[in-house]
Structure formats: structure tokens, C-alpha cells
Amino acid sequence: MAPAGPRSGDAIFASVERVNAELFTLTYGAIVRQLLTDLEEVDEVNKQLDQMGYNIGIRLVDEFLAKSNVSRCVDFKETAEVIAKVGFKMFLGVGASVTNWDAEGTCCSIVLEDNPLVDFVELPDTCQGLYYCNVLSGVIRGALEMVSMKTEVTWLRDVLRGDDVFELQVKLIKQVPEEYPYKDDE
């Protein structure tokens, strides 16, 4: 039987179980608030959010690969397209697009159309250095690391800080070849 082709983000999103985005938004807000109370330093909170995102990403990628049926990506360009078109859609229900490729094809920007994490959110003056959605950068970094790509993900533009869109920069640092866990001669 021929394997099924890759499914579109919309199709997968329609087929998975969904919850109200507001529960998600409010829960994330509660998490950020807890972190701010515990850690107090905005930089620490950013790091912790990234770490949480990383933990999510390393597990999320399994579900992503299982549900989306994408074939192995030929190059990083395809990877970024898949993350933007399929990944964001199937988990968050939002579309994203990939822009600003650099000459070597290792660095690009993912622009989110919408972001359910930031509904009802405003950053107070005391938290101006906070990357509120830093969990998303951790998720992408964690997920890509599990498929042998070391990346660096940073925020270029953030609506909560005054810009008009959410823009993430994803930079491929290196492809880590898969290590074979068993020695041949044992």
C-alpha cells in the first residue's frame, strides 16, 4: 500500500481534538505570572520560558511527525516551510509564513498571522524586557534538535513591545549527524 502523502495543516487541525483557545491563553498567562513572581528577574523568566518551550518541543515533534505524515525534508528551506504551514496550524490553529531568507539558506524569519498566547495581554512598564511568547522559540528549538538540527531562535518583532507582527528568526547552526547508538563490533 502506498504511504499516505503529507497532510495539510488545516486538515490535521480539523481532525485533532481541540480546546477553547481562551483556556490556553489564560493558562499561559497564569504560568508567566507565576514565573514572574518566583523569579522576579525578567531575563530569568525569559530563560525559563525558553526552557519550558524546549521541553515541550522535544515531545511535540513526535506528535507532529506522527500526525502530519511529512516526508523527510530535503533542506532547511523545506523544514521552515513545514513548521510555518503545518506545525503552527495544527497546534495553535494559526497560519504563519516564511520570509527573509539569507543567501545561504540557513536563516529565515517566520511571521505569525495571529497568536493565541497574547490575547488580552499588555506588558506593564516593569516587564519591558520580557519576551512573553518565548515558549514558542523554545518549542521550535527543541523540536528541531530532535531531528538533528541545532538552531538558534530569536524574536525579531513582538507586538507586545510595539511592533505590528510577531516575527521569529530561525537560524540553522549545524546539522548534527545521527549517532548510531550501538557499536558495530559488540
Added chain:
Amino acid sequence: MIGASKIKQYSNVLEKPLSKGKQEVSLSAFAFLFSELVQYNQTQVDNIAELERRLEDAGYAVGARCLELLCHREKCVMFMPFWLSQGNRRETRLLGILSFVHSTVWKVLFGKVADSLEKGTEHEDEYMISEKELLVNRFISIPKDMGTFNCGAFVAGIVRGVLDSAGFPAVVTAHFVPMEGQQRPRTTILIKFAEEVLRREARLG
């Protein structure tokens, strides 16, 4: 780095129009996020009671905001059969607010009304909302050494937040109730209202 400020559509988040609340995310996204919440809190506490309290506090914040959101939204909605004629009315009676939590709040947050709402038989001030499987507990299994810990404490916090903000202070806890013939126990949210609520309720007749 703060980006160069462009003209924002809305200068204040309060001026942005309220969405209809129909947007959805995948269940797994929420489940991952919730698991991170629990895992983070596990690193911050020494015992189970503390962990439950922290989850409850997180839920309290969600509940308070949820009540505000639902009350604002009900005003704008017209001719939606589900909302019946609840717009513009503040719940002042005990049964009113309980059925609001049991139906409206549950429907908005978890996509269905709660399985049952019961009055406690032993005490006058106790009510119970039961659910066969709480959404937050779907992908969670509790190790034996954590005893009676229930991540439903988060949902108990949500209920407490809604009740408190509506003027019905209560102590709300989540418990597992083993059911015969079922592998997974049922979860019961136990609501114990404060004295003043019962006195007020009696006065209102």
C-alpha cells in the same frame, strides 16, 4: 531590544474589540502547556499540599478572568440559542452561580457541561461538581507515592476564582472518587461555601 514603535492599531489592549471566543487550539498544545505548568511547580515545592496550592492559585487567576470575560461577552451576544436569556444579569443566588459554573463556565472552557452537580448530604454548605475525566487530567497519571494528589486542583482553583469574583467565597478542592466497574476514578470538585454566603442566602429567602 524594543522595536521602533509603529502606529499600533489599538493603543490599549482594553480598547481592542472582544473576540467571539470561538478560536481553538489543539488539545495537545494545551496538554503540553499544562504538563509544563505542573512540572515547573514540582521543582518549586517540597510537598504535595504545596503543589496543590500552587496549582490552585494558578487556576484562581484563570477563573477570575474567565468570569469577567463571560460576563462582558454575554452582553453583546444576541439570538444565540445556547446563552438563553442570561445576558446582563449578575448571579446573586447560590443555585444560580452554581449552575452558571456547572454549565456556562464548563461549556466555554472544556467544551461540554459538567457531568453532574450535587448537593452534599452531610453538610449544608457543600456542593459537588463531578466529571468522569477532567480535561486537564486526560494525559496525566499520578505515581503511587504521590498519594491523593490531583491535578484537578487547577480546575478547583478556576472554580474558586469564579465564585470568589462573583461574591461567593468558598473553599474548593478536587478529589478522586473511585467508581465501580471503571478503571479511572471519577473526579469531584468539592465546593464548601463560607458562612457569610449561607447566611446571605437564608436572608434572601
